[in-house]
Amino acid sequence: EPTTPEPTTPEPTTPEPTTPEPTTPEPTKAEPTTPAHEFECPGEGRYLDKHNCNMYYRCYGGRKWHMPCPDGLWFNEREQVCDWPENVPECPDSPPTTEPTPKPTVEPSPSSAP
Secondary structure, three states, rough: OOOOOOOOOOOOOOOOOOOOOOOOOOOOOOOOOOOOOOOOOOOOOEEOOOOOOOEEEEOOOOEEEEOOOOOOOOOEEEEEEEEHHHHHOOOOOOOOOOOOOOOOOOOOOOOOOO
16 A cells, blocks of 8 residues: 655745845045145155144155144254243244133222221
């Protein structure tokens, strides 16, 4: 007598979760916006930032760094050092102050004793 095979029910399969590969977006090439006072290196060397006398530009190997002088000093382009402001007459502006402006003090008025 012919035998009919038992139907087999396949085991349910749960798909393995797949983690998408992280994609690194291509860097966008934004057009650089150049402020009116943006400094262009005329060559290698150090150049006074005429918009902030406490700073200077260091140009070397086609690169540019904006460098600070210590507080109270301005960059002397002729001597290539940070110097006292009176030695930097070509600087049109004062450097920003980093010290707080002292608050005015009010002298107590003498009380008149009766």
